Amino acid sequence: MVFTIAIAAFIATFIGGLIALRFKDKLHLILGFSAGAIIAVAFFEILPEAIELGEGTYEAGVITSIVGFGFAIYLILDRLILIHSHGGELTETHAHLNRGVLGAGSLSFHSFLDGVAIGLAFQVSEAVGIIIATAVLVHDFSDGINTVNLVLKNGGTVKKALQWVATDALAPVLGILSTLFFTVQATTLSLILALFAGFFLYIGATDLLPESHHRHPKVLTTIMTLIGMVVLYTIISIAE
Numbered sequence: 001m002v003f004t005i006a007i008a009a010f011i012a013t014f015i016g017g018l019i020a021l022r023f024k025d026k027l028h029l030i031l032g033f034s035a036g037a038i039i040a041v042a043f044f045e046i047l048p049e050a051i052e053l054g055e056g057t058y059e060a061g062v063i064t065s066i067v068g069f070g071f072a073i074y075l076i077l078d079r080l081i082l083i084h085s086h087g088g089e090l091t092e093t094h095a096h097l098n099r100g101v102l103g104a105g106s107l108s109f110h111s112f113l114d115g116v117a118i119g120l121a122f123q124v125s126e127a128v129g130i131i132i133a134t135a136v137l138v139h140d141f142s143d144g145i146n147t148v149n150l151v152l153k154n155g156g157t158v159k160k161a162l163q164w165v166a167t168d169a170l171a172p173v174l175g176i177l178s179t180l181f182f183t184v185q186a187t188t189l190s191l192i193l194a195l196f197a198g199f200f201l202y203i204g205a206t207d208l209l210p211e212s213h214h215r216h217p218k219v220l221t222t223i224m225t226l227i228g229m230v231v232l233y234t235i236i237s238i239a240e
Contacts, residue, residue: 002122002176005133006115009140009172013111016144017165024152032221034149035208036228037142042200045236046193054190063194070198077102078202100154104147104164106199108171111143113192115175120184142232143168149208 020030051063078099118133147168151161209225 001126001130002119005118005137006173006176008137009111009115009118009133009176010169012137012140013144013147013169013172014165016141017148017161017169018144020145020148020152020165021158021161024148024158028221029224030145031149031153031208032224033228033231034142034146035204036225036230037232038146038200038208039204040229040232040236041142042197042204044233046197046200050190050193050197052190053186053193057187058190063190066191066194067198067201070195071202072198073195074102074106074199074202075206078206100151100156100160103150103154103203104168106196106203107143107147107150108164108168110196110200111140111168111171112175112178113189113196114140115172115177116179116184117175117189118172119176119179120189123179123183140169140172142228146208150203153208 023030047063047067050066051060054063121133144165147165148161151164152158156164
C-alpha cells in the first residue's frame with residue numbers, strides 16, 4: 001500500500017508539471033491559479049495540521065509565530081541574500097533564477113516532508129496512513145503546477161522546469177522510504193510544517209500573485225486566484 005501511494009504521488013506531481021508546461025503560453029492565468037492554490041495549501045492544510053500535531057505541547061500562538069518566522073526567513077533569503085552575488089553584482093536574470101531555485105526547492109522539500117508524514121502515519125496504522133496519504137495526493141497535482149510555474153516565471157528553461165518537477169515528484173517517494181529508518185515526533189513535525197506555511201504564504205502572496213497581475217488583465221487573474229483557493233479548499237475538505 002505504501003509503495004503504491006508513493007508511485008501515485010510521483011505520477012500526480014509529474015502530470016501537474018506537464019500540464020503547466022503544455023499551457024505555458026497562458027502563464028499569467030496559471031500563475032494566478034498557483035498563487036491561490038499555494039496560499040490555500042498553507043492556510044487550509046499545512047497550518048491546521050501543524051496546530052493539530054502540536055496540540056497539547058504548543059499553544060496556537062506559538063505555531064502561528066513560527067509561521068511568521070518562516071515568512072521572515074524567506075523574505076531575508078529572497079530580498080537580502082539571493083539578490084546579491086559574492087562580487088556585489090548580480091544580473092536581474094541571475095536573481096530571478098535564484099528565486100526560482102529557492103521556490104522550487106522549498107516545494108520539493110515540503111513534498112519530501114509529505115512523504116515522511118505518510119510513512120509515519122502508516123507506522124501508526126494503515127487507516128491513519130490512508131487518510132494522510134489522501135490529503136497529500138490531492139494537492140500533489142497542484143504542487144507540480146506550482147513548481148513549473150516558479151521556474152518558468154523566474155527565467156528558467158523548460159528543461160530546468162522538467163528537472164525540478166521530476167525532483168518534486170520524486171521527493172515524496174524518498175520521504176516515504178526514509179521513514180523505514182527513523183521516526184519523527186509529531187511535535188517536531190508540527191514546527192516544521194508551521195515554518196513551511198510561512199514559506200508558502202510568502203511565495204504565493206509576494207511572488208506568484210504580483211507576477212500574475214503584472215501587465216495582464218487583473219479581472220481574469222483574480223478570478224483564477226480565487227478558483228485556485230476554492231479548488232484546493234474543496235479538495236482538502238473532501239480528503240479530510
